[in-house]
Amino acid sequence: MLNISILTIGDEICIGQIVNTNAAWIAAQCTSLGAKVIKHTSIGDEKNVIINEINDLMRISDFVLVTGGLGPTHDDITKPVLCEFFDDVLVENKDTLDHVEQFFVSRKRAFTERNRMQALLPSKCKPLRNDCGTAPGMLFEYEDKVLISMPGVPTEMKFLMNTWVLDLIKNEIIKRKFSITKFKTLNTTSIPESFLADLIGNPEEFLDGGSLAFLPSASGVKLRIGVESDSFESAEMEINRIKDIIYSKAGKYIYQEDDLPLAYAVGELLKSKGLTLSVAESCSAGLLGSEICSVAGSSSYFLGGIICYSNESKKRELNVSPATLESYGAVSSETAFELAKNARERFDTDFALSITGIAGPDGGTDDKPVGTVWFGLADRTETITEKYWFAADRNANRERAVNYALAMLLKKIK
Amino acid sequence: MLNISILTIGDEICIGQIVNTNAAWIAAQCTSLGAKVIKHTSIGDEKNVIINEINDLMRISDFVLVTGGLGPTHDDITKPVLCEFFDDVLVENKDTLDHVEQFFVSRKRAFTERNRMQALLPSKCKPLRNDCGTAPGMLFEYEDKVLISMPGVPTEMKFLMNTWVLDLIKNEIIKRKFSITKFKTLNTTSIPESFLADLIGNPEEFLDGGSLAFLPSASGVKLRIGVESDSFESAEMEINRIKDIIYSKAGKYIYQEDDLPLAYAVGELLKSKGLTLSVAESCSAGLLGSEICSVAGSSSYFLGGIICYSNESKKRELNVSPATLESYGAVSSETAFELAKNARERFDTDFALSITGIAGPDGGTDDKPVGTVWFGLADRTETITEKYWFAADRNANRERAVNYALAMLLKKIK
Numbered sequence: 170m171l172n173i174s175i176l177t178i179g180d181e182i183c184i185g186q187i188v189n190t191n192a193a194w195i196a197a198q199c200t201s202l203g204a205k206v207i208k209h210t211s212i213g214d215e216k217n218v219i220i221n222e223i224n225d226l227m228r229i230s231d232f233v234l235v236t237g238g239l240g241p242t243h244d245d246i247t248k249p250v251l252c253e254f255f256d257d258v259l260v261e262n263k264d265t266l267d268h269v270e271q272f273f274v275s276r277k278r279a280f281t282e283r284n285r286m287q288a289l290l291p292s293k294c295k296p297l298r299n300d301c302g303t304a305p306g307m308l309f310e311y312e313d314k315v316l317i318s319m320p321g322v323p324t325e326m327k328f329l330m331n332t333w334v335l336d337l338i339k340n341e342i343i344k345r346k347f348s349i350t351k352f353k354t355l356n357t358t359s360i361p362e363s364f365l366a367d368l369i370g371n372p373e374e375f376l377d378g379g380s381l382a383f384l385p386s387a388s389g390v391k392l393r394i395g396v397e398s399d400s401f402e403s404a405e406m407e408i409n410r411i412k413d414i415i416y417s418k419a420g421k422y423i424y425q426e427d428d429l430p431l432a433y434a435v436g437e438l439l440k441s442k443g444l445t446l447s448v449a450e451s452c453s454a455g456l457l458g459s460e461i462c463s464v465a466g467s468s469s470y471f472l473g474g475i476i477c478y479s480n481e482s483k484k485r486e487l488n489v490s491p492a493t494l495e496s497y498g499a500v501s502s503e504t505a506f507e508l509a510k511n512a513r514e515r516f517d518t519d520f521a522l523s524i525t526g527i528a529g530p531d532g533g534t535d536d537k538p539v540g541t542v543w544f545g546l547a548d549r550t551e552t553i554t555e556k557y558w559f560a561a562d563r564n565a566n567r568e569r570a571v572n573y574a575l576a577m578l579l580k581k582i583k
Numbered sequence: 584m585l586n587i588s589i590l591t592i593g594d595e596i597c598i599g600q601i602v603n604t605n606a607a608w609i610a611a612q613c614t615s616l617g618a619k620v621i622k623h624t625s626i627g628d629e630k631n632v633i634i635n636e637i638n639d640l641m642r643i644s645d646f647v648l649v650t651g652g653l654g655p656t657h658d659d660i661t662k663p664v665l666c667e668f669f670d671d672v673l674v675e676n677k678d679t680l681d682h683v684e685q686f687f688v689s690r691k692r693a694f695t696e697r698n699r700m701q702a703l704l705p706s707k708c709k710p711l712r713n714d715c716g717t718a719p720g721m722l723f724e725y726e727d728k729v730l731i732s733m734p735g736v737p738t739e740m741k742f743l744m745n746t747w748v749l750d751l752i753k754n755e756i757i758k759r760k761f762s763i764t765k766f767k768t769l770n771t772t773s774i775p776e777s778f779l780a781d782l783i784g785n786p787e788e789f790l791d792g793g794s795l796a797f798l799p800s801a802s803g804v805k806l807r808i809g810v811e812s813d814s815f816e817s818a819e820m821e822i823n824r825i826k827d828i829i830y831s832k833a834g835k836y837i838y839q840e841d842d843l844p845l846a847y848a849v850g851e852l853l854k855s856k857g858l859t860l861s862v863a864e865s866c867s868a869g870l871l872g873s874e875i876c877s878v879a880g881s882s883s884y885f886l887g888g889i890i891c892y893s894n895e896s897k898k899r900e901l902n903v904s905p906a907t908l909e910s911y912g913a914v915s916s917e918t919a920f921e922l923a924k925n926a927r928e929r930f931d932t933d934f935a936l937s938i939t940g941i942a943g944p945d946g947g948t949d950d951k952p953v954g955t956v957w958f959g960l961a962d963r964t965e966t967i968t969e970k971y972w973f974a975a976d977r978n979a980n981r982e983r984a985v986n987y988a989l990a991m992l993l994k995k996i997k
Contacts, residue, residue, distance in 0.1 A: 181798050183620050184766065185610025186807065187601055187843060192625070196599025206597050207632070209625040211606070214796075218621070238944060241777045242797040283777045286586060322799060324979065328834060352598065363655045363697045372657060377917070382628075383656040384595050393600065448869075448890065454876035455862075455869025458890040462868035463978055465944050473896035475889060476862065482887035482930065516896065530879050565738065578866040 170205040170397070171338065171347045174230040177211040178219060178247055179321060191236050192325055198330060202339050203349025204232075204400065214238060219250045227314050232338060237321035239304040241283050247318055248307075250290065255309055257291040258408050266295055269303045275368035294318075301328040308333075315341075326534045350397050351404035352414060356429075357422040358389035365390050368419045379407060386429045387565075388572040392423075424579060430576040432460045432467075438582045439470040439520075442547075446578070448474035448515035449487055449508035451499060451525035452542065473518045477508065488513045495538045500525050500537050502554040508553045509545030521547045522574045522583070529565050542570045546577050584619040584811070585752065585761045588644040591625040591632060592651035592661055593735060605650050605740055612744060616647075617755050617763025617815065628652060641728050646752060651735035653718040655697050661704065661732055664719075669723055671705040675717075678784045679710055683717045689783045695915035695996050708732075715742040722747075729755075764811050765818035767826060769992045770843075771836040772803035772990050779804050782833045789828045793821060801979075802845045802986040808838075838993055845989040846874045846881075853884035853934075860992070861930035862888035863901055863922035865913060866956065871985045886930045891922065901925045914939050916968040924966045925960030934995070935961045936988045945982050960991050967995075 173190045182189050189211055196206040207230065212218050226233045226411040233329050252259060266288035273280040287303040288297055293409030298316070302325040307318045317334055319326045342349060357365060363386050369392075372381040380395040394411050398404035416423065425434040433545030439446060458474045461467055475486045480499055483489040489507045503525050513521035526542030534540035540559040545552060557573055559566045589606045597604050603625055605628035610620040621644065652661030653782060666673060678701035687694040701717040704710055711720030711731070716739040719733045731748055743889045752958045756763060758968045761955050771779060776799050783806075785953055794809040806826050814819035830837065839848040862871050872888045889900045894913055897903040907908040911917040919937050940956030947953035954973040959966060971987055973980045
């Protein structure tokens with residue numbers, strides 16, 4: 170297999186100021202080509218630390234993909250460090266200089282001496298044109314290894330990966346006749362990890378060299394099958410064999426394949442049946458609508474919704490009766506019921522979901538502790554409500570509540 | 584300084600199936616105590632790879648914090664691996680067994696043989712009670728180093744960190760009289776990185792041993808000052824000295840300190856002035872409301888909003904005139920204007936923000952390419968609109984649009 174390491178350079182990752190979404194994205198792309206991502210490392214902006222790490226990763230990997238430290242300011246040290254590692258010097262690269270100048274001209278911004286420095290590149294690297302920014306990617310070949318350095322800005326990194334790097338990796342796998350790994354994820358819902366494991370039994374009895382992983386997530390446990398093979402075709406066949414066995418043991422808990430959000434499964438079902446959806450959101454404050462519309466093409470089934478954060482807006486926008494709010498409170502089956510029913514009527518949709526709860530940190534009572542959430546689901550004939558208690562923090566609560574509501578709808582449509 | 588490494592075990596991180604949010608959270612907590620996080624590593628579920636990595640990290644770190652691989656299924660191999668590394672054996676731990684049994688009883692779930700295995704722990708470890716799950720944390724002391732193993736489920740990891748680990752780190756820093764590092768972030772908006780760097784000039788002239796980093800983000804460039812010192816008090820003084828110099832050079836672009844979202848700065852201003860806000864969202868579909876309400880206490884200034892995803896709902900819910908939609912389209916200054924103005928009137932708030940744009944991937948035209956977004960901002964006397972073109976993908980567009988709208992409001996209130 171083609172072994173790939175991902176190195177992220179930058180104090181901001183090391184100290185936890187930002188989450189390393191780049192590494193996950195890069196890893197997922199490389200994995201989909203059949204390459205094996207063996208390691209992610211994040212280190213700070215220190216010359217010797219970076220050089221040691223590059224050394225270690227070059228030893229164990231065929232490709233080392235580096236992001237970060239290529240900006241125009243003094244704390245961006247990746248270029249001089251790569252010069253030292255590859256025993257190289259910086260020279261002005263004509264094509265890159267033209268590109269950077271053009272980049273500023275087209276944006277009607279002044280081209281400064283600092284920007285000109287972006288065109289200084291190690292002489293031994295092959296520059297990879299970056300249409301989304303001023304710092305090009307840099308490819309170094311070293312014995313039979315490849316190191317590619319990219320900017321840390323996600324849009325720029327993604328452009329370079331999509332335009333240059335993924336093709337290089339694909340070709341290398343073919344050229345060197347490497348075996349590949351293929352994965353398949355089956356998403357389950359409404360069953361705890363240990364019960365699912367008991368249902369499936371000892372995986373060694375049917376895996377035959379493949380792998381099976383259990384991944385708890387906000388929407389349920391994911392089962393990931395992995396198979397190594399000479400070709401995608403034979404891997405696919407082996408995955409299907411294992412998949413059939415798992416379906417025969419736990420099929421009724423599997424609602425979707427592949428790493429797609431619950432909103433995608435819901436969207437596909439609504440689209441295929443020509444049904445429409447609206448929402449009424451209190452504590453989730455728009456997160457449910459936003460999650461539904463994270464799926465491209467959602468405008469064909471999602472018509473809109475009401476964010477009724479205040480009690481006043483629950484009454485005015487969705488006709489929740491003052492008596493309901495007074496007798497049962499905003500976080501109650503009765504309020505969730507009226508919210509869903511009235512949103513559905515208002516938007517004239519086939520379904521409406523409502524969420525009303527206590528996200529925290531304040532507002533909890535003995536009776537309704539922080540994390541108590543009521544859900545409503547209306548269709549053209551009835552409205553049902555459910556309660557769930559989420560123990561975690563404010564923003565985790567909101568995210569899990571959104572997943573709960575989507576799972577409720579999924580069950581209903583199915 | 585106390586050096587900390589973070590090791591994440593699990594194929595799901597390595598192959599990019601999930602983003603490593605744990606490492607960032609752990610790093611941020613440790614950094615806030617003054618410790619130095621020197622490295623994050625993520626590796627797969629392979630025994631020898633894990634043992635080698637633990638070996639490397641123990642060599643360079645005072646604390647190694649490990650997450651993952653402690654679940655109840657066959658692919659969770661951290662416990663046997665730790666046994667091998669520390670030359671230890673698994674024994675049943677009475678306190679842990681009681682805790683696991685109690686955990687299942689209180690949730691009215693059957694206690695199975697598989698769950699009982701969670702109480703098997705390496706004999707040399709000190710168990711750290713986990714109130715949020717069944718796998719306890721495990722603390723190993725080895726020469727003058729400490730390794731702590733925690734589950735990968737974020738709520739369980741956070742419970743263990745908050746209840747046990749952070750205090751241990753704090754005490755170790757005091758006991759061993761380590762120096763500490765303190766950071767301060769200044770958030771700028773509306774100025775590109777290279778121009779900000781030119782304004783600030785050569786940081787070496789005023790840093791005096793401290794550090795200054797430039798971090799581009801969706802809401803603008805962040806400036807991070809770092810200072811190493813014997814005490815938090817002297818570090819604070821030194822940070823204030825550097826901060827004053829930066830304010831004197833670029834103060835007018837700084838809208839907020841510390842790593843808080845734009846929604847927090849907006850919320851604080853609204854709260855302090857007793858002002859209220861509502862929203863009208865088309866392409867962002869609730870993300871703006873959701874972002875505003877990610878801040879605890881937002882119910883005192885955010886009253887609600889309309890998700891008007893369909894043209895029909897723009898007309899019905901917010902009285903956008905059919906003539907406007909027909910002549911100018913849903914993505915236009917005129918529609919953004921009516922959405923903001925009418926939402927403000929409807930919710931009777933001091934401000935209303937509207938967002939209407941083409942998130943993509945479809946729906947773009949030559950005239951209005953994907954990424955075109957119109958914003959409206961209404962107060963009690965006027966309504967203004969602005970257009971921005973975001974080049975990136977669907978979900979990046981929506982996130983950046985939300986930040987743009989919040990920055991627009993921030994400028995207005997100030």
